[in-house]
Amino acid sequence: MTDQPDLKDQLLDLAREAARRAGTFLCDGRPDDLGVAATKSSPIDVVTEMDIASEKLITDFLREHRPDDGFLGEEGASTEGSSGVRWIIDPIDGTVNYLYGLPSWAVSIAAAHHGEVVAGVVEVPTRGETFHATLGGGAFRGDTPLRVRPAPPLEQALIATGFSYVTEQRAAQAEVVRQLLPRVRDVRRSGSVAVDLCDLAAGRLDGLYERGLHLWDFAAGDLIVREAGGRSGGRPGQAPGEELTVAGSPGVFAELQPLVDGLGAWHD
Numbered sequence: 001m002t003d004q005p006d007l008k009d010q011l012l013d014l015a016r017e018a019a020r021r022a023g024t025f026l027c028d029g030r031p032d033d034l035g036v037a038a039t040k041s042s043p044i045d046v047v048t049e050m051d052i053a054s055e056k057l058i059t060d061f062l063r064e065h066r067p068d069d070g071f072l073g074e075e076g077a078s079t080e081g082s083s084g085v086r087w088i089i090d091p092i093d094g095t096v097n098y099l100y101g102l103p104s105w106a107v108s109i110a111a112a113h114h115g116e117v118v119a120g121v122v123e124v125p126t127r128g129e130t131f132h133a134t135l136g137g138g139a140f141r142g143d144t145p146l147r148v149r150p151a152p153p154l155e156q157a158l159i160a161t162g163f164s165y166v167t168e169q170r171a172a173q174a175e176v177v178r179q180l181l182p183r184v185r186d187v188r189r190s191g192s193v194a195v196d197l198c199d200l201a202a203g204r205l206d207g208l209y210e211r212g213l214h215l216w217d218f219a220a221g222d223l224i225v226r227e228a229g230g231r232s233g234g235r236p237g238q239a240p241g242e243e244l245t246v247a248g249s250p251g252v253f254a255e256l257q258p259l260v261d262g263l264g265a266w267h268d
C-alpha cells in the first residue's frame with residue numbers, strides 16, 4: 001500500500017457511499033409485512049430478493065467508479081478484475097434479523113488490495129451507526145475513534161458467538177457453549193457477526209468466536225477490530241476463516257482462542 005497512499009482512502013470513501021445507499025434501500029424497501037411472510041410459504045425468497053438487490057446496488061455503484069476491480073459477494077458476485085483490488089460484500093449480514101424486524105443487521109463492504117484487506121465499512125442502519133477502518137489508519141464509529149475495552153479476566157468477559165445454518169453442526173456448537181458458559185460472564189448471539197465485530201471494536205463486547213463464517217461475513221469487521229486494538233485469528237497460529245474465527249481484546253483473545261479450540265469449536 002505504501003506505493004499508493006491515497007488508494008485505501010479512495011476505496012473507503014466508495015465503500016462508505018455504497019453501504020449508505022444499500023442501507024437506505026434496505027430500510028425504505030423492506031415490505032411492512034415481511035415479518036408476516038416468515039409464517040407463509042416463501043419468506044426466504046422475499047429476503048433473498050432484498051439480499052440480491054442490495055448486492056446489485058453495491059456492485060453497480062462500485063463498478064461504475066472502478067470498472068477494473070474484482071468482486072466477491074455472498075449473493076454471487078465473483079469476478080477477478082485486473083486492478084489488484086477486490087471488493088468483499090455481504091449485502092445483508094443478519095438476514096434472519098432483517099426478516100423478523102430485529103435491529104441487528106448490517107451491510108458489510110471490504111476492499112482488499114493484492115489480497116490484503118485495506119478498507120472496511122459496516123453500516124448498521126437501524127442504529128444509525130457506520131463503522132469504518134483503513135489499514136494503519138484506525139477504526140471509527142462515525143468520526144469517533146474506536147478502542148476495544150481493557151481485557152477483564154475471562155470469567156468476567158462477555159463473549160458473542162453464532163450458530164451455523166447446518167443442522168449437524170448445531171449440536172456440536174451447543175456443546176461448546178454448554179462448556180464455555182460457566183467460564184465467562186455471559187454469552188450473546190446477536191445474529192450478525194459483522195455487528196458483533198463492530199461492537200467488540202467499540203468496547204461493547206470482550207470477545208467472539210464462531211465456526212463456519214465466510215470472508216464476506218468478517219472481512220470488514222475484522223479490520224475494524226484490529227484497527228481498534230483487538231486481535232483476531234482462527235485456530236491457533238492461523239488466520240480467521242471458515243474453520244474458526246476468534247476475536248477479542250488482546251488479553252481475552254489470548255485466553256479465548258486456545259479455550260474454544262480445545263473445546264472443539266472448529267469440528268463436529
Ligand code: IPD
Pocket residue numbers: 090092093094095096161162163164165190191192193194210212213217
Ligand atoms: C450470518 C450472520 C450470523 C452468523 C452466521 C452468518 P447472514 O450471516 O452473520 O450472525 O451466525 O454464521 O452466516 O446469513 O445473515 O448473511
Ligand code: CA
Pocket residue numbers: 090092093094216217
Ligand atoms: Ca453474513
Ligand code: CA
Pocket residue numbers: 051074090091092093094095
Ligand atoms: Ca448475508
